[in-house]
Amino acid sequence: MPPLAPDWADVFAPSTPILETFIRGTLTYLFLFGLLRFAHKRQAGALGMTDILVLVLLADAAQNAMADDYRSVTDGALLVTTIVGWSVALEWLGYHVPWVEQFVHPAPLTLIEDGRMIRAHMRKELVTYDELMTLLREQGVEDVRDVKHALMEGDGQLSVVRMDQESTVHRRRRRGDTG
Numbered sequence: 001m002p003p004l005a006p007d008w009a010d011v012f013a014p015s016t017p018i019l020e021t022f023i024r025g026t027l028t029y030l031f032l033f034g035l036l037r038f039a040h041k042r043q044a045g046a047l048g049m050t051d052i053l054v055l056v057l058l059a060d061a062a063q064n065a066m067a068d069d070y071r072s073v074t075d076g077a078l079l080v081t082t083i084v085g086w087s088v089a090l091e092w093l094g095y096h097v098p099w100v101e102q103f104v105h106p107a108p109l110t111l112i113e114d115g116r117m118i119r120a121h122m123r124k125e126l127v128t129y130d131e132l133m134t135l136l137r138e139q140g141v142e143d144v145r146d147v148k149h150a151l152m153e154g155d156g157q158l159s160v161v162r163m164d165q166e167s168t169v170h171r172r173r174r175r176g177d178t179g
Contacts, residue, residue: 014074021075025082028062033090037103105154112150115163125152136160 014021094104109121111132122132132150135158141147149161 012074013072015072016075021078022082025079029083029086108151108153110151112147115145115147117144
């Protein structure tokens with residue numbers, strides 16, 4: 001074979017059995033999904049330097065667990081397809097199956113209720129007073145007492161409803177509207 005010609009069998013022929021690549025990809029994806037699902041919510045919303053480092057190391061460790069030293073494009077394509085397939089499957093199941101939805105998309109956690117911080121919930125998410133105040137200022141709120149509700153959403157973002165913001169339902173009821 002000429003020295004510059006590619007060995008097409010090495011490029012496209014799977015070096016690991018296809019079922020093994022699928023099983024390795026499935027197990028590693030589901031393990032990492034479960035592990036990251038139970039990480040604190042606020043970790044999902046913002047990535048710091050340590051978070052990026054952890055993701056890079058997780059990716060490298062996961063690649064070793066999934067790959068079994070594969071060399072072909074086919075092995076890599078199958079592994080990527082498996083990972084994307086599980087991502088789509090979990091989102092689909094979360095949409096159609098209520099208990100899966102609760103697992104895939106965690107419920108929000110109230111951090112402030114009627115101007116009072118719920119310290120137990122802050123402790124659960126490891127949110128300090130200073131961090132909470134930073135998140136509130138990003139929402140244009142300067143004082144906790146101005147907050148009707150502040151919720152740490154499942155994706156790590158903070159949702160804030162101010163005391164002076166009435167819901168459309170409350171305004172309609174006060175006006176006497178029913179619809």
